[in-house]
């Protein structure tokens with residue numbers, strides 16, 4: 001197209017009103033929620049960027065598909081549509097539906113792993129790590145060197161460290177049930193993994209006779225970055241690139257709440273016949289019969305359609321560009337963010353932005369509260385409230401104090417992003433007034449979800 005404005009590649013047919021709040025109402029809501037954004041009522045939020053998981057908008061075609069859901073217990077027509085859609089993209093032999101990503105993980109890990117084994121990954125997502133550790137498997141993160149420098153601009157900061165992978169496979173020969181690669185690397189800032197990196201990792205795994213499993217929650221966003229950034233890939237369609245990515249793998253786990261464009265769903269796909277049989281038996285125990293796996297027939301219909309829509313180039317361009325546009329505006333205004341912008345989220349570096357707040361007073365948590373107070377924006381702290389408490393009960397500051405703003409798919413438009421920019425810049429202009437927070441009461445595990453906090457000195461903005 002000769003015009004440079006990237007428009008939302010959809011018209012809006014059903015709308016959900018945003019409930020506006022005043023500054024006074026938000027102050028009261030924040031205090032009532034114990035300065036914990038997880039405890040707010042969603043209705044008290046104007047722009048909700050807590051997560052991109054399951055929060056997307058479905059298309060008319062998906063809603064229409066749902067009316068055709070076949071709710072037969074076994075062998076439903078909807079299952080075969082779903083299976084064909086997944087196989088078309090992944091090329092994998094056995095397709096097993098699950099209610100979300102972590103169910104696919106639990107079923108695969110409990111079928112394929114035993115205590116004392118080791119699983120390498122570029123970076124394990126938290127549920128992936130927890131499901132491995134729950135059965136005594138050591139989850140090893142092998143992120144590439146560029147990944148540890150937030151301000152460094154590099155095209156594929158999600159890559160796995162190949163030399164470290166080779167060492168891990170050699171040192172743990174016979175104890176690695178499979179290796180994993182997460183695309184895009186969620187915990188590493190939504191950064192993509194290159195085709196060359198997946199190809200090389202796959203070759204190493206084959207040499208060591210270790211299967212390679214993709215955690216493919218954001219496979220379409222990863223394919224788009226490959227198209228844009230990897231030499232020689234610009235002419236290919238995202239679907240073609242995705243097929244090549246999956247071609248290097250022996251299986252995958254998927255949370256369809258991300259690039260499945262559905263509100264609930266997931267799957268596990270495998271080539272190994274014996275392992276797939278074991279996983280199906282495991283599935284029957286906790287999720288359901290292998291042709292529905294804990295989902296309704298209509299969920300499988302919506303997912304089959306979503307998997308095709310997510311590979312649309314106009315959709316991917318709009319999505320990735322929205323995040324990049326926000327990143328450019330923030331960077332130009334001097335707001336420190338993790339570079340370059342990833343696929344699904346922006347990460348503000350709160351330690352760089354609020355150097356006057358010591359890490360023990362949770363600068364990223366304080367910043368996320370200030371964004372809510374000023375503009376009704378909900379984000380999430382990825383810092384020392386989330387990660388600071390050690391298993392032995394001591395405190396150790398997290399490596400970074402980040403505020404993540406994750407974008408639901410097809411939900412917000414350019415003007416929402418422009419509003420967001422205004423809010424962040426306004427908070428940036430009064431940053432010296434933001435005070436830290438302290439824990440009032442917190443459970444020992446996963447404390448960020450339920451902890452009670454309060455501002456140091458009684459007020460968040462001095």
Ligand SMILES: *Cc1c(COP(=O)(O)O)cnc(C)c1O
Nearest residue numbers: 100101102125127186217255257
């Ligand atoms: C969301 C996510 C999961 C877990 O999926 P759920 O659907 O939330 O259970 C696993 N891996 C990655 C990379 C994810 O982003």
